[in-house]
Amino acid sequence: MQAQAVQGMMDFDYVCSRKSPSVVAMIYPFTDDHKQKFYWGHKEVLVPCFKNMADCMKKHPDADVLVSFASLRSAYESTIRSIAIIAEGIPENLTRKLLKMANEKGVCIIGPATVGGVKPGCFKIGNTGGMLDNILASKLYRPGSVAYVSRSGGMSNELNNIIALNTDGVFEGIAIGGDRYPGTTFMDHIFRYQAEPEVKMIVMLGEVGGVEEYKLIKAMGDGRVNKPVVAWCIGTCAKMFTSEVQFGHAGACANADTETAEVKNKALTDAGAYVPRSFDELGHLIKEVYEKLVNDGTIVPRPEEAPPTVPMDYAWARELGLVGKPALFMTSLCEKLELGLIRKPASFMTSICDERGQELLYAGIPITDIFKEDMGIGGVLSLLWFQRRLPRYAAKFIEMCLMVTADHGPAVSGAHNTIVCARAGKDLGERFGGALDAAAKQFSEAVDSGMIPMEFVNSMRKKGILIMGIGHRVKSINNPDMRVEILKDYARKNFPATPILDYAIEVEKITTSKKPNLILNVDGFIGVAFVDLLRNCGCFTRYA
Numbered sequence: 001m002q003a004q005a006v007q008g009m010m011d012f013d014y015v016c017s018r019k020s021p022s023v024v025a026m027i028y029p030f031t032d033d034h035k036q037k038f039y040w041g042h043k044e045v046l047v048p049c050f051k052n053m054a055d056c057m058k059k060h061p062d063a064d065v066l067v068s069f070a071s072l073r074s075a076y077e078s079t080i081r082s083i084a085i086i087a088e089g090i091p092e093n094l095t096r097k098l099l100k101m102a103n104e105k106g107v108c109i110i111g112p113a114t115v116g117g118v119k120p121g122c123f124k125i126g127n128t129g130g131m132l133d134n135i136l137a138s139k140l141y142r143p144g145s146v147a148y149v150s151r152s153g154g155m156s157n158e159l160n161n162i163i164a165l166n167t168d169g170v171f172e173g174i175a176i177g178g179d180r181y182p183g184t185t186f187m188d189h190i191f192r193y194q195a196e197p198e199v200k201m202i203v204m205l206g207e208v209g210g211v212e213e214y215k216l217i218k219a220m221g222d223g224r225v226n227k228p229v230v231a232w233c234i235g236t237c238a239k240m241f242t243s244e245v246q247f248g249h250a251g252a253c254a255n256a257d258t259e260t261a262e263v264k265n266k267a268l269t270d271a272g273a274y275v276p277r278s279f280d281e282l283g284h285l286i287k288e289v290y291e292k293l294v295n296d297g298t299i300v301p302r303p304e305e306a307p308p309t310v311p312m313d314y315a316w317a318r319e320l321g322l323v324g325k326p327a328l329f330m331t332s333l334c335e336k337l338e339l340g341l342i343r344k345p346a347s348f349m350t351s352i353c354d355e356r357g358q359e360l361l362y363a364g365i366p367i368t369d370i371f372k373e374d375m376g377i378g379g380v381l382s383l384l385w386f387q388r389r390l391p392r393y394a395a396k397f398i399e400m401c402l403m404v405t406a407d408h409g410p411a412v413s414g415a416h417n418t419i420v421c422a423r424a425g426k427d428l429g430e431r432f433g434g435a436l437d438a439a440a441k442q443f444s445e446a447v448d449s450g451m452i453p454m455e456f457v458n459s460m461r462k463k464g465i466l467i468m469g470i471g472h473r474v475k476s477i478n479n480p481d482m483r484v485e486i487l488k489d490y491a492r493k494n495f496p497a498t499p500i501l502d503y504a505i506e507v508e509k510i511t512t513s514k515k516p517n518l519i520l521n522v523d524g525f526i527g528v529a530f531v532d533l534l535r536n537c538g539c540f541t542r543y544a
Contacts, residue, residue: 001028002069005126006047007038012124014041015132015141015307021045022123024060027053039343042311055541067116067126084125088113088179095181102183109183110174115153117174118160120144128175130157132310137161141307144169145299146290147193148203149186151178155205155234163203166287168301171199178207186212187219194225200299201228201289204273208235208261217271228289231273232282235261314344352384363387377402386539393494394537400490401526404483439469439527443504453506469524470508476516484525491529496536500528 010021021040026049033055035046050056057063067084090098090112102109110117116125121143129135138160146167150156156175163170174189176182186204193199202225206213213233219225257263269275276285293299354361359368363383370380378395382388390398446456460467475481491498504520511518520528534540 001026001030001049002126003036003038005067005069008127008131009124010038010040011132011310012129012135012140015135015310016121016123017141017308018123021047023047024063025050025056027051027056037345039311039313041308042343044346058541065123065125068111069126084114084116085109085111085177085183088177090179092179092181095179099181099183108188111177111179111183113153113179114175114177114182115156117156117172118170119172120170128153128156128173129160134161136307138164139169140164142169142305143171143198145171145198145200145293146203146286147171147189147196147199147201148173148205149189149193150175150205151182151207152205152234153177159203159205162283163286166283167201167290168299171196180210185215187215190216190219190225190229194227199227200293201230201286203286204229204231206231206233206261206264208233209259211259213264213268214258216273217267220271220273228293229273230282230286230289231265231268231275232279233261233264233268234279236265236278309341311341311343314342317342352387365389388539390539391537394533394539397487397490397494397529397533400487404487404522405526435468435521435523436527436530439467439504439524440500440531442468443500443507443524443528444531447500447503453503453510457507457510467507467511469504469521469527470511471518472521473517475519475521477512477519478516481519481522483522484520487522487525487529491532495529495532496538498529498532498536500531500535501525504528 006023006026009023013020013022021038023038024047026036026047028049029051031049031051033048033050035048037044038047039045048056048059050059065084070085095112099109101107110125116128118124118128118140120140124135124140129138129140134157135141140160144163144167146163146169148156148159148163148170150159150173153175156173160170160173172193174184176184176186176189186206190202190204193202204213204216213231216225216229216231220229265275274285274289276282290299294301352363354364359366361367362370362380365383370383373379375383375389376395376399378398379389379392381398382390382395442460446453451459457467472481488501491501504524508518508520
């Protein structure tokens, strides 16, 4: 659960002038499905959090990037279609299995041991680019003409800064990760940059260890890469040590002379790449190549546009001392809040309706559209209760349930007493209202467990538990409740399937053979029918 990283990604989206957040959902297996509150500029939004990865992907089939913050112990098990694996230290045999599976399924993996990547003006992965002040300083809120690929995540952030200071900015940047077996290589991304018309020059930051840089040399030699390439391999200091040196990354160790940074830099120079004499000169060389491309018309710098202002979090502002002492606190805070310089979380918010805009929204749908489409009471309730549009037959069923239970008001003593007690914060138990929930739970659990109706009835009798939703004081098998008959007929004609209802009717046959008034009553019917509706209408998973 990386809430800070998610907020950073959403702040990046906002400063890039995106219309909506790039983060559509989170996956956290240690809690039930829920929603978490984040800032979108000055206002707050809710982002769904799923317990199950499959449910999340079914709900958001258009999402094509999954950022895995799982630890080295669980990253292998939790990765299905990830594109960025942050964890380092994953056992190499598991990494190789993961890459084999990814290749078979056509999945692009960045990492392991990566900070991610950034697509300026579009989105960023995880904590790439640092905090918002660094993102603004590196001008990552709009795309430039220079694409880079780096092994090191920390050095990729340095490249963001160097390129911003010396060119019109970064077009895209990827840190492939420092493990011995990265999911994607330098060349996977360099070939993408070569094919992208908006990329005018390429920067590659390699390091000691490995031979991937020689593949770039070969591609430059045969013409597959013909855009200007500025390259440098870090680790030239290794020659100063008398013994073999293992640098910070698992793959940063030269096993032969050809894997040393010095030899690779020389080979890149011979191949025609622009290679500085030291890392200190990298920025100067990038600027020199960039200005050459500007002068020959290859790059046409675009006018700079100021990004939207992202307000500072209230807690962070207080920590920095930007909100004053108690005597001055309210005035200064109010001024900053009014100016949009500081954002403070609301005491509560709802995703059901929103009246802050020009017109009232129900689950994001304008009230005028609801009337234009004649959604009816059932359609409105589907938006307010479930925050999604249900099929017309489902909305109609909700209306029918309201119509046939409208008698449960003050004229019915039990319901009246329940209302009074509820207002006083008391509970009358499951006799009134609770029967719907209990019936839905009992019958659906029986069906899911594979228990036959007779077995279910006998087990409930042995436990001394009443079967909720069964029984009526007045109505019986010979004097049926017409409300149930009407609803039952509608459900069987319009629902895609009614397995829970069919099961309840079989249970009713057993209970009424013992006593004629042990029928499936209106509460029990509504409970089981709603389970059938929600499970089979195509709008929900079993967890949402």
